[in-house]
Amino acid sequence: MDSTDAITVVDAPVVCRISPTVDLLFSRWTTPILWTLHRSGRLRFGELERRLGTITPKVLTERLRQLERDGLVRRQYFPEVPPRVEYEITDLGESLSPVFAALADWTDDHLPAVEQARSAYNGPLPR
Template sequence: MPEDPCPIGPVVDVVFGRWTTHVLWVLTNDGRMRFTELQQRLPMISPKVLTQRLRQLERDGLVERSYFPEMPPRVEYETTELGRTLSPVFQTLAAWSDRHLDQIAAARQRYDGP
């Protein structure tokens, strides 16, 4: 099997999948929350997709699901210690975005023409 020329490829697949960064960003910055709270913070994600993302993140060890056998039952999600190690990466990307998104928009406009 040939060696992957991009050493971050596997990480990109795990962390930067569709809606995954949105979920991780909210949980990392806002802390532990219930599904409905997360859904309110991310209204552009359907409940089905949000559930899928949370399950995948839990499987990957980046999010922890806590079940509380109360009446009614309560479930909360939060980033794990491993998930929180991504915080500096997200902060770096946010800073890069602040500095360069205007340049990307200008380049796209030039490329696409009038």
């Protein structure tokens, strides 16, 4: 077999270089957490949990740890009685603001068309 017959293997990140960012930002609850901290500023765990609504404490803890590990969220511990912990978005997290703004605009402009396409695809409800 000469070099023209070789199968080319393409590295996945080369095919879609935004994949790592999509994986980072769009795992369940990550975007709502970042959006809430971006809009609300520094929040205590319980307040963040209330603003998010249906998230469980376990999942919120996991996501906050991941976001802290990735440098998008800062955790600040206050050694008081009772202990206080606050979370805020970092400068790196804030750098995503244009991405969130673009997604919000896209949602406003196109989500109705997506919902219409879904309805058309699903067809009328059976009787």
